Amino acid sequence: MEYYPAWGRNQLFVPGPTNIPEPVLRAMNRGNEDHRSPAFPKLSKSVLEDVKRLFKTTTGTSFIIPCTGTGAWESALTNTLSPGDKIISFEMGQFSLLWIDQMRRLNFDVDEVECEWGAGVDLNVLRRKLEADKMKMVKAVCVVHNETATGVTNNIGAIRAVLDACNHPALLLIDGVSSVGAIDFRMDEWRVDVALTGSQKALSLPTGLGIVIAGPRAMEAYKTATSTRVFFDWGDYIKFYEAGTYWPYTPSSQMLYGLRAALDLLFEEGLEQVFARHSRLGEATRRAVKAWGLDICTKRPEWHSDTVTAVVVPSHINSADVVRTAWKKYNLSLGVGLNKVAGKVFRIGHLGSMNEVQLLGALGGVEMTLRDVGYPVVLGSGVGAACEYLRLNTPLIPSRL
């Protein structure tokens, strides 16, 4: 059943959920199975181990939780912090805003740093705050690696360096929902204490798995964190890990087989190649936007996001019209502007299972749409600019050399 059918294939360019590759769809096309059978732990163990590779950690403990990114956030916070704990966090877009809202509702004491939307973490502000915290009352610094609302990627390594420079023991909790598996993430190198992502972004799965990795200091913090938690409690998982049965409650075998297939695809392509591809698609998109004579929301190149580009429309145009027209006329799904940038930006997601030709189609679709809503773009200009860059930077497919 299709509710609003259209010809051809929907072109899904929202920044999540993303396009599911056929091998993953195939892996998930299965009946239920008894998760208490002797067979199931084999699968469970393999994915629990291998998700760590996405985060570049060998020291972390992984949790695969039947929830969304919102649940993963809650898992990260409640397992490591106690009510009243002080958190520094940065509000720079809708998702960092929602996380901060969650922190407050979970009774943490958030020192919220407001950033202009389109900017990333101001390292100086962070340093000043940490330096000022002589008593080391700040228990955690929480940062969204890639703010999906504005297309801003923060430099987590630099944030770690600030913490180190201040010799501050605060935990570093990172939301990698729209980055992990698409943008390089080095949990161990950056000594991230809790990192998390969701299945429907770079992993190109359906929604349904919150993936949380706890580093050694987070596991230590777990022991004393008094936040109320049951569904999200790491301890229940660990108990079952030790028993070798892995799941405190029934997992979705379909999602786990899908995750296995998704990981296999990423490893087969090679993580560094996956990152290079996202970088390529991101840069091509930005060049297209420039060729259209438009700006992107991201304020500085250092914050350019390789997974989502938020395009600022001229003031006389409502960006929601762009999104609506693309969907109603071209079956092209773009992301709307959220909250402070509602009506002002539309977003092109270019993460997950995607290639150069798919992106060119979307860029062409955006060009037609921009004209339809009254912006005098030169048709073909953005696609041409993207082609120019992609042609020179796309490698031959290794399996087809």
Added chain:
Amino acid sequence: MEYYPAWGRNQLFVPGPTNIPEPVLRAMNRGNEDHRSPAFPKLSKSVLEDVKRLFKTTTGTSFIIPCTGTGAWESALTNTLSPGDKIISFEMGQFSLLWIDQMRRLNFDVDEVECEWGAGVDLNVLRRKLEADKMKMVKAVCVVHNETATGVTNNIGAIRAVLDACNHPALLLIDGVSSVGAIDFRMDEWRVDVALTGSQKALSLPTGLGIVIAGPRAMEAYKTATSTRVFFDWGDYIKFYEAGTYWPYTPSSQMLYGLRAALDLLFEEGLEQVFARHSRLGEATRRAVKAWGLDICTKRPEWHSDTVTAVVVPSHINSADVVRTAWKKYNLSLGVGLNKVAGKVFRIGHLGSMNEVQLLGALGGVEMTLRDVGYPVVLGSGVGAACEYLRLNTPLIPSRL
């Protein structure tokens, strides 16, 4: 990839997850879609409305949460109660035990009534406790409708009658995980305040959806309940219901389309026919057990469960051997005995998408297994008894008259 391949089809007779019908698998075999497109609310609304029919409620507010039954429990409790609130609950098997454990960890004050495993709620005990609560300090009575560990179904109507007789205002929270959609559940008639189920049981879907329905008094209680909650907070859902976009965070479109298909199948068969079928399969199973010369765990007929039968093995046999042998030799998945009844019972799940012939196969498989582990069952005896009953009680398939 199959981890422990075997010939033929795995026969899944654990009491959840259950067999997924092909139309549901088909409905779920799809890529991701933009849940913020104008199309998605149509699907969302239809399932949010129609799940209420499973619970026989028109006054409830439904929540479809990306979690498991454990999460649904947490949703029910934290949205209606405040820390320290007094709850009466009945420990009569592994799942009621786990729920009580959750209540304690969520800081409620549980008056736990221990029951013999195999027995259901003792209405007299409940009445005495409520009568004794002159100050109406008890805020909730929490009951597992069908205890999956022992095959015990409680009479919720009778429990409501006790509350009424005592004129007690406590909320009535019911876990319908292994009953709703298989055993008659009358939320409005019984004035259940919160009822919940999970997708992987009678609905015959993969795991991944916790379905919670809040009655009017629960919605009222929500306003003052101070338990910490974010991911499970009903308020976020309601905000999005009012906006007409329905989801505070990305839902699994696959699961929602699957739910739509699962509901369609149940309504097409007819809920009363679905209940009659489960009753038929349950009674046939019990007759088979009797023909084998064995007892079931359920202490009294009034508690007979039509979704799961826990079979007590002779004391010289370890029920885990039955389960292990059935899986290793016959590719038949049965449920083990849990906790207090570990080694003593094995469980035959007969809920969800299942018919008479499927059950006969499983019963035949159990007979072979019982012999294999040393119990001198007369081969064919249980199947014969089941055939006798089923033949007389199975209607012609209406679509094929």
Added chain:
Amino acid sequence: MEYYPAWGRNQLFVPGPTNIPEPVLRAMNRGNEDHRSPAFPKLSKSVLEDVKRLFKTTTGTSFIIPCTGTGAWESALTNTLSPGDKIISFEMGQFSLLWIDQMRRLNFDVDEVECEWGAGVDLNVLRRKLEADKMKMVKAVCVVHNETATGVTNNIGAIRAVLDACNHPALLLIDGVSSVGAIDFRMDEWRVDVALTGSQKALSLPTGLGIVIAGPRAMEAYKTATSTRVFFDWGDYIKFYEAGTYWPYTPSSQMLYGLRAALDLLFEEGLEQVFARHSRLGEATRRAVKAWGLDICTKRPEWHSDTVTAVVVPSHINSADVVRTAWKKYNLSLGVGLNKVAGKVFRIGHLGSMNEVQLLGALGGVEMTLRDVGYPVVLGSGVGAACEYLRLNTPLIPSRL
């Protein structure tokens, strides 16, 4: 298992097999079923009736044969003609050539009219030949509606007019493999005697069904045609049609359910809208080719094909390099040049389940590829020209108005 994996989605722009829409994949995702059950005729009848709508016939008898287009050809010929019968046919590309080869091997006497590849049927030649046939020895005129190798669409109505003008009784047999369901086909109006197509083209199914429709005169001819045939014999089908069981041998239920879904999609879009869409995609492609400074193989506008465009490459370029590079670098599948035009043309298929944005992606991919192989195309030029045309000619999606 993927043999030569690549990132993102393969972009399939060969002129068949075509992209399968998700609803069709879903419909086919099913186990086997008993084709002799009382249920199966219902499906069978519905598709046997509804395929006629694709051909715009109410007087034809339809046959759905488990074979490919080659088999459908054989079915058309052997059921209506006898060894030695004279056929006029036109060799204008690889597929018309292969059909003629088949006619010869089936022992018919073919009067082969050689056409320049890129040209269509020369109506004058046909008229002269028919006029010269005073004895009415020509039993059939066989024409490929759309020659897939060159992108040439013949005007079947005009051919019928020539037959009429000559008052010639020859049967008119039309290969509609790469046209029916994409380009208007009016079997009854044009009094086509046998028309045929295959499942993997405009129907957007897997290969496996040859669909043959016999008009009243063909059914009459069947009675006296002495060609040897068993597997392809219409009589066996008719016997089972009369019995109401429909199939002389086991059909693929998956393909039939898929066909049902494919027909539903086409009817839902509306056949005239489907034709308009193919016309739109064809014209956009031709404008892109022109913008690239290249020619198409098709000699005259009257023969333009709306399902496939054969692009002529400059003489210093091997068109096979274009196809190879597109596949090896961009995961874009184009069609090679066949036989006489091998190395000289590459083909862009734009039929079946496809929309504007998909096409733009492919055109962008072709532009990059042309540059890669040394042709100095202006990047974005073809996409821009296509955008210009598509933007003005694409209607809003009716379900989304």
Added chain:
Amino acid sequence: MEYYPAWGRNQLFVPGPTNIPEPVLRAMNRGNEDHRSPAFPKLSKSVLEDVKRLFKTTTGTSFIIPCTGTGAWESALTNTLSPGDKIISFEMGQFSLLWIDQMRRLNFDVDEVECEWGAGVDLNVLRRKLEADKMKMVKAVCVVHNETATGVTNNIGAIRAVLDACNHPALLLIDGVSSVGAIDFRMDEWRVDVALTGSQKALSLPTGLGIVIAGPRAMEAYKTATSTRVFFDWGDYIKFYEAGTYWPYTPSSQMLYGLRAALDLLFEEGLEQVFARHSRLGEATRRAVKAWGLDICTKRPEWHSDTVTAVVVPSHINSADVVRTAWKKYNLSLGVGLNKVAGKVFRIGHLGSMNEVQLLGALGGVEMTLRDVGYPVVLGSGVGAACEYLRLNTPLIPSRL
């Protein structure tokens, strides 16, 4: 869409099409792909090679033809024989009868040996006929290995011995449609000249592939056989084998990936284990029938079929009622009696992807049905007899030891 929906899973016990295992369904759940890409030959070669293992031949040449068994018959005959050639064949059931009918319509001179239905090839008759053929005018002996209509398996090795004893050069053509992949077939050892099967039987795929293997003498005969053929001509295949592109016309990639998965499953289980399993299921079924007090159609144990059992009903019962009732009440699909045994037998197919517990379910379903139609079977008797045998003869699943 289900035309006649019913609860639970349809139990498919017709002797083909058979139950498709999930890994095969998964492998087939895919879009189309370009069969002319460099990737496709890899798959093609692997299945063309590996199907030979099913037939136990290393000297044969394999053809995988998009057709059904009927087409495979035609391929075997027309590629090796010329019109008027003399064939000895045995009419012992509906399928051997249909093959003979085909031979006649293809203009061969059939010496048809009528057998009682339920009996197999009478070796004495064959010997007498071959001995009488002093001039070696008989060009082929055509035998159905397993007659699906009656449940009769012929001893092909013994037939070969008769040919040898008579020093007769006739080609030996064997229909292995309902045997190959389920019953031991030794093409090389028995010097079978052409053997064939279909995808929807032991391979447990959808219908759509006719698999034909030609031995060296058949390939030699091909050179001089003058039967008209195009679609079925081996020569076209061989031309493409030599070119390394494998397919003279578009194959179904879905079916080929499915075949790859189906072969993998059979090889993983082990062909000898597959044969043992079918033998086990066949014997269990026969013991059940005996326990019911009924006879099977097969006249002598040497002809017992391990893939299908035709059960003779008492004369006052119409076997069609058994089949109809099983389907209408229990969603159990059995095979009807065909032609001479219509109304007299019903058939239980036990081939392909099937295990012990599945069979027990069907046997239980048959017992209920027999009672429903008025035969006083002791309920449980057949299942008990089958359990007795299966329990002692079913090995532990090797992967689960």
